[in-house]
Amino acid sequence: MNPLNILSEDELLFQQEIRKFAKTKIKPKVGEMDEKEELDSSLISDCFDMGLMGIEVSSDFGGSEGSFFMSILAIEELAKVDPSLSVFVDVQNTLVNNIFSRWGTLQQKQKFFPRLTSKEVGCFCLTEAESGSDAFALQTKARDEGDSWVLQGKKVFITNAKEASIFVVFANINLEASYKGITAFILEKGMPGLSIGKKEVKLGIRASSTCEVLLDNVKVPKTHILGELGKGYKIAIETLNEGRIGIAAQMLGLAEGAFEGALRYSQERKQFGKTIGSFQGVQFQLAKMACEIEGVKLLVYNAARLKDAGLPFTKEAAIAKYMASEVAERVASLSLEVYGGYGFIKEFPAEKFYRDVKIGKIYEGTSNLQLQTIYKHLEKWELVLA
Numbered sequence: 402m403n404p405l406n407i408l409s410e411d412e413l414l415f416q417q418e419i420r421k422f423a424k425t426k427i428k429p430k431v432g433e434m435d436e437k438e439e440l441d442s443s444l445i446s447d448c449f450d451m452g453l454m455g456i457e458v459s460s461d462f463g464g465s466e467g468s469f470f471m472s473i474l475a476i477e478e479l480a481k482v483d484p485s486l487s488v489f490v491d492v493q494n495t496l497v498n499n500i501f502s503r504w505g506t507l508q509q510k511q512k513f514f515p516r517l518t519s520k521e522v523g524c525f526c527l528t529e530a531e532s533g534s535d536a537f538a539l540q541t542k543a544r545d546e547g548d549s550w551v552l553q554g555k556k557v558f559i560t561n562a563k564e565a566s567i568f569v570v571f572a573n574i575n576l577e578a579s580y581k582g583i584t585a586f587i588l589e590k591g592m593p594g595l596s597i598g599k600k601e602v603k604l605g606i607r608a609s610s611t612c613e614v615l616l617d618n619v620k621v622p623k624t625h626i627l628g629e630l631g632k633g634y635k636i637a638i639e640t641l642n643e644g645r646i647g648i649a650a651q652m653l654g655l656a657e658g659a660f661e662g663a664l665r666y667s668q669e670r671k672q673f674g675k676t677i678g679s680f681q682g683v684q685f686q687l688a689k690m691a692c693e694i695e696g697v698k699l700l701v702y703n704a705a706r707l708k709d710a711g712l713p714f715t716k717e718a719a720i721a722k723y724m725a726s727e728v729a730e731r732v733a734s735l736s737l738e739v740y741g742g743y744g745f746i747k748e749f750p751a752e753k754f755y756r757d758v759k760i761g762k763i764y765e766g767t768s769n770l771q772l773q774t775i776y777k778h779l780e781k782w783e784l785v786l787a
């Protein structure tokens with residue numbers, strides 16, 4: 402295995418390609434996308450054309466056949482410039498494709514992967530108005546009607562729902578069995594009864610769509626069940642364990658983007674006849690940010706490399722997400738301060754990073770829920786000195 406932050410030649414080339422894409426194509430559109438609260442359609446096409454929407458998927462199904470680590474690199478690089486486009490790619494790879502890879506039948510893979518890797522967006526529909534952290538209290542029901550299941554309910558806060566045509570929906574086939582009734586279904590745009598509800602207006606990652614998904618007696622063929630009946634809770638937990646490394650990478654990239662802006666500005670802005678970066682006070686602010694970013698990078702890469710190696714990674718993923726969102730929030734705030742008054746206005750990128758960063762502590766498990774997972778692992782801690 403590679404040392405954590407030393408990339409292989411393939412990984413380096415991949416990283417450079419995305420970096421170039423981010424700088425030349427995404428960066429000029431970031432402000433406008435934030436303002437309009439939508440992703441630019443040509444950038445969405447670019448993501449498909451570059452193979453970024455099926456990074457780990459087998460080439461037999463049109464994928465790029467990369468590693469999970471490469472997905473993490475892509476999410477990080479994109480977030481340096483735009484955390485919204487980053488989460489767009491993140492959800493497709495770490496949640497939707499991941500579910501199809503692990504639990505999809507060969508027929509499901511043959512049907513959906515060529516679409517997911519070439520032009521169609523997927524979304525992950527778990528959260529409901531009354532069930533967020535307590536996700537398994539979900540109330541969306543699925544009734545057995547012979548040759549199909551019929552889904553009734555409402556999902557909220559679904560990332561990519563506006564662009565999506567493939568929906569992984571968690572519904573309960575037997576509410577009395579509680580979480581043991583939860584089952585994962587594949588829904589497709591155009592199925593009667595499936596519609597997109599309210600699109601949320603947000604503090605940050607405004608270009609990323611967050612919508613309600615309405616299910617009004619949607620008839621779903623029996624062949625559209627992912628995994629086993631009643632095992633949807635396991636699919637959700639295990640997928641989110643991996644997914645949160647993606648969010649950690651989004652926060653890492655965001656911190657790096659905010660930091661780079663501040664570093665550059667400190668070398669240009671002059672006060673008292675000198676660049677502000679020549680003052681030790683500012684240098685120490687920047688040095689502290691660099692230390693925190695380096696620490697988080699190792700945590701995120703470690704979690705991703707463990708996953709690729711087939712080793713346990715749940716605790717490491719939770720730590721990576723918890724720490725990355727903490728550090729990114731501090732870095733986004735301090736970076737904004739390096740810009741002084743200019744940090745507070747929209748013309749400079751610091752303001753947007755500061756708004757975008759808040760979501761890192763909320764989705765795919767709030768920080769409290771990450772701490773809960775981390776603590777569960779402490780209970781198994783082997784005391785060697787006590």
Ligand SMILES: Cc1cc2nc3c(=O)[nH]c(=O)nc-3n(C[C@H](O)[C@H](O)[C@H](O)COP(=O)(O)OP(=O)(O)OC[C@H]3O[C@@H](n4cnc5c(N)ncnc54)[C@H](O)[C@@H]3O)c2cc1C
Nearest residue numbers: 525526527528533534558559560611763764765766767769
């Ligand atoms: C922009 C955005 C995008 C999202 N994308 C998706 C998506 O694509 N798919 C999807 O299914 N969901 C998505 N979500 C939902 C997201 O995962 C939930 O909002 C999140 O899990 C928190 O749930 P909640 O909002 O209901 O908060 P709550 O669960 O109500 O939590 C409120 C507060 O209580 C705390 N809390 C709750 N339970 C405990 C506990 N046991 N111990 C300690 N503290 C606790 C929480 O930490 C939090 O501070 C998205 C949300 C947003 C805002």
